[in-house]
Amino acid sequence: MGRLNKRALLDRLHRLGTASRADLAKSLGMSQPTAGKIADELLRAGVLEEADLAPPRTAVNGAKAAARLGRPGRMLRLDRSRPRFMAIQLGVTETRLAALPVGADAEDCWSVRLETPGSAEQWVSELRRVAGQLPQKKFWGVLVSVPGLVDEQEGKVLFSPNLHWTEKADLRQLVGRVWKGPVALVQEERALALGHQYLTPESDDFLLVDFGDGVGGAVIVAGKLHANPLPISGELGHTPVLGNSRRCGCGATGCVETLVSTRGLLESFAETHAKSPKSWAALGASIAEHGIEPWLAAALEAAAVAIAGALNVIGLRHVVITGSLTQLPPAVMDYLKQAIERGAMWARFGRVEVEAAPRRRAAGLVAVGIDRLVLPMTGQIRPQAS
Amino acid sequence: MGRLNKRALLDRLHRLGTASRADLAKSLGMSQPTAGKIADELLRAGVLEEADLAPPRTAVNGAKAAARLGRPGRMLRLDRSRPRFMAIQLGVTETRLAALPVGADAEDCWSVRLETPGSAEQWVSELRRVAGQLPQKKFWGVLVSVPGLVDEQEGKVLFSPNLHWTEKADLRQLVGRVWKGPVALVQEERALALGHQYLTPESDDFLLVDFGDGVGGAVIVAGKLHANPLPISGELGHTPVLGNSRRCGCGATGCVETLVSTRGLLESFAETHAKSPKSWAALGASIAEHGIEPWLAAALEAAAVAIAGALNVIGLRHVVITGSLTQLPPAVMDYLKQAIERGAMWARFGRVEVEAAPRRRAAGLVAVGIDRLVLPMTGQIRPQAS
DNA sequence: TAACTTCCTGAGTTTTCTTAAGTAATATGA
DNA sequence: TCATATTACTTAAGAAAACTCAGGAAGTTA
Known part of the structure; x- marks a missing residue:
């Protein structure tokens, strides 16, 4: 499937909150079969879920259609039931964790909070302890919000005046010791904006x-x-x-x-x-x-x-x-x-x-997760060959 | 043809200056047939030209290939011979005009300069006079660089402290009275940056x-x-x-x-x-x-x-x-x-x-012309009698 | 001249999206 | 209750664009 259309459909569904395949097709200006196929694929992948609740007859557009005619659509939305991402806020004083689904709709709600220790090793062992207590072990990926100057591509912290140990640490590798799977670093304010x-x-x-x-x-x-x-x-x-x-x-x-x-x-x-x-x-x-x-x-x-x-x-x-x-x-x-x-x-x-x-860090981390882990950009534009 | 690839190829060719179809394919990571077809199409449309000059055996990459083996490529470059755009700099004191090809490679060189008059009507009549003297009447489009706050989409000037009459005028319509075809407005500093x-x-x-x-x-x-x-x-x-x-x-x-x-x-x-x-x-x-x-x-x-x-x-x-x-x-x-x-x-x-x-306004206007006039209107642009 | 390398292009295949047509599920009205 | 209208979804066929493969063209090297 075209990654671009997949991305567009997911984004649109997120904006609409709940929509049927037909709504999505109309809203995106693509054909119904295409929208349907993409939706099916995302459904199969567990990114979406069917909203069994009675379809809102009040219509998406507003008040004009009181009771819609015809076959009602099978409403879709981002999956809210199954936690997919391990979200970690590495704060100066506190580290917070939560397991979040693709479709988060609430304000930040961290399930675990702990004092941020003063070294990378201590941090990892704290994480490991927490991970042991959590019911779910496997995630699509781990998302870490980090303060300071962060090179998100390289996974390095360039500068962090209040959390100096992160500058020397390889955070992705550290987190990788606790949870398998991809790890994405996100600069704190960027996470807030995305959230x-x-x-x-x-x-x-x-x-x-x-x-x-x-x-x-x-x-x-x-x-x-x-x-x-x-x-x-x-x-x-x-x-x-x-x-x-x-x-x-x-x-x-x-x-x-x-x-x-x-x-x-x-x-x-x-x-x-x-x-x-x-x-x-x-x-x-x-x-x-x-x-x-x-x-x-x-x-x-x-x-x-x-x-x-x-x-x-x-x-x-x-x-x-x-x-x-x-x-x-x-x-x-x-x-x-x-x-x-x-x-x-x-x-x-x-x-x-x-x-x-x-502040809405958790939602921001989920947004990054969707963007970088669920819909990875297959680098279309390649650098010059030599 | 996919507009995206067309755009990418044109951009790459512009960066390379001169390149063969094979160079472009390699550089863009696309297959040779695709690159060749896109190049042919652009050639037919008059956007590119063949650089008949002896292909530079010194190779594009540098010194490593002294004398390249194999069949030499037919080198392509942006068309430099046929003026396609009427570029106008509407300055506070001076209005400058030049007819420019797709492939401009020199510093600004305006062929006509005239004092900017104090009203829209006078400006149009000056333009009309100049247009009468120019040999070429038809262009792919007219590009106008304007100072102040410009709504490029709407073609309106919001604010121009030193050229107040532009705020009320519909510049696109004014220019349209002199030259047929699309007219694009460009805010001055944006033109400079693009240039x-x-x-x-x-x-x-x-x-x-x-x-x-x-x-x-x-x-x-x-x-x-x-x-x-x-x-x-x-x-x-x-x-x-x-x-x-x-x-x-x-x-x-x-x-x-x-x-x-x-x-x-x-x-x-x-x-x-x-x-x-x-x-x-x-x-x-x-x-x-x-x-x-x-x-x-x-x-x-x-x-x-x-x-x-x-x-x-x-x-x-x-x-x-x-x-x-x-x-x-x-x-x-x-x-x-x-x-x-x-x-x-x-x-x-x-x-x-x-x-x-x-300052490189003229080149910036050409860049806008390529971006807004040449690439989106693939179908319309046909080889025209020059 | 033969061998080799590289460039260009034609033919067939794959991918992806579209149109068209058919089926399913609901409301309306005789 | 049953036909009809309307909307939702699905399947099938077709079109566009890009890919692979392969062969001819145009050079250099030996």
Whole structure:
């Protein structure tokens, strides 16, 4: 079967949620036999399942067809019953695991959590222990979300200031010692962006920015993750800010990240509120009481400039914010949103949307699993022969 | 014929410059009969021509094959003899025209130049006059490079501060009154980026930044122009600069453009050198004499931050600079280059390249012509009397 | 001239998608 | 209840594009 059509059909079915073969054929503009064959193949492979539930007579399109005539379609959807992927979030403080099916539709829900140890060996032995407890041993593949600068092709971590041991480790090989099968590494923010898109398939073009220990982003254009040649992208947090002299973990001076990461905000907060405890709760309380003080405004402004610059260059109008900033009082997001609109060129011609969203790593990992493991790209375009 | 393979073959032939059917087949990893058939078809359509010149026995690959054995291939290349496209650069002060073949290999060379008039009607009548003088009347299409914010799909100009009449005009319809056939609009910086890639096909990933009346950019990733949903992208010039309060033509305050556009630089120069004439030549002379003064350093720094931010977010390591900055003493480009490297994250892991290049609009327009006019309309294009 | 190498092309096969036609499952109405 | 309309799915035949195989063409080497 043409991999391209298979991919298109799976994507469309994911967007529609539930659809019959005929719906898919019509929606994709391909013939019914073709759509039917592809669907059968995916069904046989266990990627799809039949939704036995009574077909929704309310019709896919909306309200116009109250009770559809004719033979009802056999509805299909992504398989939700059988776990296929072992999803692992390798976080700075915590490692989380879950066995996920192809059709995940919920927010992140990790079945196992453990403290991330300080070395590769310890991590593997923890994983092995967890794997022993899990009922299912075999998966189509293992998906690992990793923070830092990640070369997803090579499976190497180039740089990870808060998790240094990953830089020397061969993570794929490590995971391979616990579970057989392919292992895919995914840079954390890319997983978040894919997860957001997976769970809200109608958003096809956006910049996701995650605020946490660091500040990073990822770009989805036309429903696809922005692909670029370097193992680095979306590094919004390391845009230099003129006049900022804080040292960044990346080695440079003045990065946005030094102002708006969790640590950067707390540091600025402590500088101006010597008496308050240097804690996230105290910061939140202070903002709720005093509003956006100048130091915070400046930090948000710096982030907004970086974000607006990215929107202008890439040509987007939709920003999704995840992470720590969304947990502060709403005034923070409001300020950020206004600052972004001030700098975003499109705001002068149409609407710019800035929205807060939860982190959806698990769904993102599933999306990667489907993309790289279920529908592997048979490299059509080969490099030059010698 | 499969459009995809046709496109791939044409692209490969363009990169190789000259190649036989067998070279193309090998290089693309497709079978010889297929490559041969596609080549024949393109030859028949007049997109390719046979390079009768003695096949270069030195081989394509390099030195290893001194004198190749076997039957020599019939070398092919993009047709250079028959003009196919009417290329028009609609500039703020000057409109330039040239009739170009599919295979352009030289720097920009416009055959007609005329002052851009102040209204759509006058522009059309000028075009009509020029068209009357040209020997060739029929083309595969007309390609127009336009400054400002351009909706290439719709053929509308959203915003053009220095050429306001284009905002209300239907440029495609205007051109259609002079020449029959399809008309494609291309945003100026996008044309420049495509032109650079067309003439140096080995550069597949770069950010082009053009400095002139405004400052804008365009992104090429994996050999393709970055495509995005909005009719706006590459707008590096309108990244806000914290602390800059100059009003920009775009309506916002503090854009990079107000500091490093031709006008912005001259303004800053005049502010600090009240006695010197406010001219580009005087600016150049002053820089040659005094080096990079603080005001200029600040302006370049602001531009570099915007550029470095774009590199970090998009994930690139190669910048191509065109336009006015490249015509100032080399110290300017050197300073800019160093400032970009300071902000570009990749500089800490590998090389970041910043290069100056001439503007190559004409080639960019040809690239658009091939992409949008030659390849999609396979059936329509037949060998026409020239 | 014979042997060898490489290039090009024609013939038949495979893959993949399309159209067309037939069967299945439901609603509607006499 | 039964015929009819409508929609869903399946099977069969055909068309397009790319592949393999093989043979002729056009050179070099010995």
